[in-house]
Amino acid sequence: MEIIPNFIVFEGCDGSGTTTQLDILADRVRTNYKDKLPFYRTFEPTELPVGKIIRNVLSKENPLQIKPETLTMLFAADRNEHLYGNGGILERIKKGEIVASDRYVLSSLVYQGIECGDELPALLNSRFPAPEITLFIDVKPSIAFARIIKTRTSFEIFEKQEFQEKVYENYLSQIDKYRSFGARVEIIDGSKNIDEVAQDIWSIIKLMPIFNV
Ligand code: TYD
Numbered sequence: 001m002e003i004i005p006n007f008i009v010f011e012g013c014d015g016s017g018t019t020t021q022l023d024i025l026a027d028r029v030r031t032n033y034k035d036k037l038p039f040y041r042t043f044e045p046t047e048l049p050v051g052k053i054i055r056n057v058l059s060k061e062n063p064l065q066i067k068p069e070t071l072t073m074l075f076a077a078d079r080n081e082h083l084y085g086n087g088g089i090l091e092r093i094k095k096g097e098i099v100a101s102d103r104y105v106l107s108s109l110v111y112q113g114i115e116c117g118d119e120l121p122a123l124l125n126s127r128f129p130a131p132e133i134t135l136f137i138d139v140k141p142s143i144a145f146a147r148i149i150k151t152r153t154s155f156e157i158f159e160k161q162e163f164q165e166k167v168y169e170n171y172l173s174q175i176d177k178y179r180s181f182g183a184r185v186e187i188i189d190g191s192k193n194i195d196e197v198a199q200d201i202w203s204i205i206k207l208m209p210i211f212n213v
Contacts, residue, residue: 001182002129006093006210009104012137013167014159015144016190017197018102019043021137024198025100025205037210040092043102048085050078058156068115075108076124083128098210106134106185109174111158114166130183132208135201136175139190141168 008025010018022041029039045051045058054074057066066074082101083089089099105125112121141164148159158167175185186204190197205211 003132003182003184004090004093004129005132006098006208007089007131008098008100008205009106009131009134010100010102010137011104011106011110011134011171012139012190013141013144013164013171014156015146015148015164016137016139017144017147017194018137020194021135021198021201022100022102024194025201028198028202029098033211038095038097040097040099041101042082042089042099044082044104044107045075045078046082048078048081050074050081054078058158060155060157068112069120072108072112072116072120072124075112076121079104079108079125079128101131104128104131104134106136106171106174106178109178110167110170113174114163114170130178130181132184133204134178134183134185135204136171136185136187137190137197138187141165143191 010022012018026039026041029037033039045054054071057071057074081088089101092099105128108121108125109118141161145159145161145164148155152159158164175187179185188197188200188204192200
């Protein structure tokens with residue numbers, strides 16, 4: 001499997017803290033390495049045209065009713081632009097930037113796998129190279145879901161406790177499969193406090209070759 005060097009991805013159930021941890025990592029790299037190592041953080045679904053359609057589909061206030069297969073294709077189309085488009089991930093990597101994304105291929109294998117079976121997401125995503133490291137923040141779905149309830153007033157279509165239980169189980173099995181294709185996935189114990197989790201993440205990231213030249 002093709003691997004994109006210097007590309008890091010955060011994955012986890014909704015409410016698992018990927019965004020918080022990405023903030024901390026971005027701050028740390030920017031503070032410690034300043035202009036020497038440009039760090040670009042990004043996320044999926046993106047804010048590009050296809051990503052906006054996806055947000056609309058996911059929003060419970062204004063749900064566009066579409067087939068799960070169509071949604072799977074939209075996520076793959078959004079990812080294709082995110083990766084190969086102008087100013088996209090690969091362009092930045094080629095310029096020497098470190099890129100970190102909140103979600104990527106594994107999210108589609110997990111979430112869309114639940115909705116429409118493994119085959120279509122696996123097929124549509126087989127063309128995307130793997131990140132150098134995927135970090136799965138392992139937080140039990142009941143705890144992650146409780147955090148969502150506390151901090152949000154509106155919810156997206158996947159933000160239901162029962163669905164999140166399935167998401168968690170499917171992460172564990174899709175991680176095994178993704179690894180068997182050659183992807184590196186690190187499981188981070190997300191039940192610790194925010195600083196401890198950040199420290200565990202940094203102890204892995206700091207060993208990447210780019211930080212050791
Ligand atoms: P998320 O990053 O959790 O957005 P927010 O910051 O609004 O919470 O992503 C939105 C949802 O999209 C989340 O439930 C996971 C889902 N998702 C998929 O189902 N497939 C995918 O390929 C991606 C990238 C996200």
